[in-house]
Amino acid sequence: MDRVPILKIGDILLVSIQVDMSDQTAIQLQEDLAERIVATGSHGVIIDITALDIVDSFVGRMLSTIASISKVLDAETVVVGMRPAVAITLVELGLSLNGIRTALNVERGMELIAANRGDEWDEADGDEDVETTATS
Amino acid sequence: MDRVPILKIGDILLVSIQVDMSDQTAIQLQEDLAERIVATGSHGVIIDITALDIVDSFVGRMLSTIASISKVLDAETVVVGMRPAVAITLVELGLSLNGIRTALNVERGMELIAANRGDEWDEADGDEDVETTATS
Numbered sequence: 001m002d003r004v005p006i007l008k009i010g011d012i013l014l015v016s017i018q019v020d021m022s023d024q025t026a027i028q029l030q031e032d033l034a035e036r037i038v039a040t041g042s043h044g045v046i047i048d049i050t051a052l053d054i055v056d057s058f059v060g061r062m063l064s065t066i067a068s069i070s071k072v073l074d075a076e077t078v079v080v081g082m083r084p085a086v087a088i089t090l091v092e093l094g095l096s097l098n099g100i101r102t103a104l105n106v107e108r109g110m111e112l113i114a115a116n117r118g119d120e121w122d123e124a125d126g127d128e129d130v131e132t133t134a135t136s
Numbered sequence: 137m138d139r140v141p142i143l144k145i146g147d148i149l150l151v152s153i154q155v156d157m158s159d160q161t162a163i164q165l166q167e168d169l170a171e172r173i174v175a176t177g178s179h180g181v182i183i184d185i186t187a188l189d190i191v192d193s194f195v196g197r198m199l200s201t202i203a204s205i206s207k208v209l210d211a212e213t214v215v216v217g218m219r220p221a222v223a224i225t226l227v228e229l230g231l232s233l234n235g236i237r238t239a240l241n242v243e244r245g246m247e248l249i250a251a252n253r254g255d256e257w258d259e260a261d262g263d264e265d266v267e268t269t270a271t272s
Contacts, residue, residue, distance in 0.1 A: 009145065106143045
């Protein structure tokens with residue numbers, strides 16, 4: 001009931017956080033996301049926080065944890081939809097969203113993930129779990 | 137605060153309903169959606185109800201109203217992520233989701249909208265607000 005739904009759109013998992021996160025909900029979301037990343041082989045996680053009025057240290061830590069878990073599972077996390085007031089509060093509180101990339105909206109988040117995947121292919125293919133990536 | 141966020145992904149607006157809808161929230165969502173459809177020129181609205189345990193007559197009516205409003209604004213509404221139990225309850229309650237199309241998940245909903253737009257182009261271009269759609 002108190003699960004945050006995870007939507008799959010192409011190569012990306014999309015999470016829209018709308019409810020106040022409790023310890024329980026946050027842990028559940030982390031587990032669900034990890035499972036879905038593995039099950040779907042997604043390379044990107046977009047977390048939309050448009051609905052959040054405030055990002056406190058608890059939510060900030062949750063986002064960082066999700067980003068770390070995703071990274072281990074070879075998926076990149078992008079937080080999108082941050083309100084101006086939230087950004088200001090984050091800085092004022094001295095909270096840094098460690099290891100989290102941000103983008104203005106879902107579309108830019110998708111572009112960011114797509115662009116980064118492209119870069120990675122260029123830089124080092126071989127240690128990625130694909131059959132063949134040779135382009136020529 | 138109690139606003140349901142509307143995400144824009146390409147030509148489509150995506151709404152993930154996670155909170156219990158009150159009269160106020162429902163009306164706000166209808167207004168917000170109508171405004172966003174006009175502002176973005178979107179042709180499709182996808183409403184994800186994965187998080188809903190139950191769709192009662194109130195939610196059913198809200199979905200129908202959204203679909204009707206969207207239709208007037210030349211956008212198609214697809215409801216996705218309905219749980220099996222919700223579908224069973226809907227039928228048992230004798231609720232019919234008038235004018236609402238459904239799809240299994242967001243991706244299929246997007247395909248449905250894209251396919252329908254394609255059909256419409258084929259059937260009757262000219263009364264659509266595009267500059268040129270002649271393909272040859």
